[in-house]
């Protein structure tokens with residue numbers, strides 16, 4: 150059908166694609182892709198020959214206008230990213246906004262996202278979670294952002310580049326507290342999928358020792374354990390111990 154189809158694609162394992170995603174990609178007039186080479190591999194694997202067009206958020210107003218005009222002419226365009234769900238730390242928001250403003254149909258075709266995949270494997274509470282995506286790359290800005298996140302009353306889900314993981318975990322342990330439970334999910338859905346679980350101090354120490362991991366990672370961080378004595382509780386405990394001993 151005409152309009153914009155936002156299609157989720159695999160995050161590693163090529164089998165993680167829905168029947169609906171494949172039929173939408175096959176039936177579209179064009180597939181808008183972040184990196185046409187990456188998407189060409191996926192389409193070729195499933196024998197899909199739909200033409201590809203490069204689209205990134207910085208493609209600019211001109212490209213978006215042309216795509217909107219094509220859809221107004223009745224074309225069906227499918228938007229994908231390199232992996233996972235478009236718009237989730239990936240291009241597409243401006244195009245979806247423009248399509249809605251133009252009165253075009255926007256149809257989501259759900260599928261994998263590294264964020265949800267990591268969350269369900271982390272073993273941390275899932276009733277409330279906050280997706281942060283990527284933190285700032287510089288330590289100062291990253292710590293400031295972590296200080297804001299410290300007050301979020303739920304599990305945090307963050308993306309990180311593998312080479313920044315050791316320093317990011319060190320900053321997180323320092324700003325959020327070393328006893329928070331956390332997990333690092335690596336190479337999800339791929340051959341070397343691993344989930345390391347521990348607390349922030351432990352994971353920070355592990356990655357400080359091992360160095361950056363190979364492959365892609367998602368960091369999931371739980372809220373502070375309720376029984377862990379914070380600095381104030383510690384002071385309180387000291388006072389109570391002293392009082393008890395003085396008796």
Ligand code: SAM
Pocket residue numbers: 160161230232233234235236237238239261262263264307308309310334335336337338339365366367
């Ligand atoms: N839109 C994508 C999604 O919904 O999964 C996320 C795109 S974002 C640019 C890329 C980040 O997602 C990586 O830096 C990593 O944090 C995470 N990621 C993607 N694939 C992954 C995988 N197979 N295993 C672990 N993390 C992954």
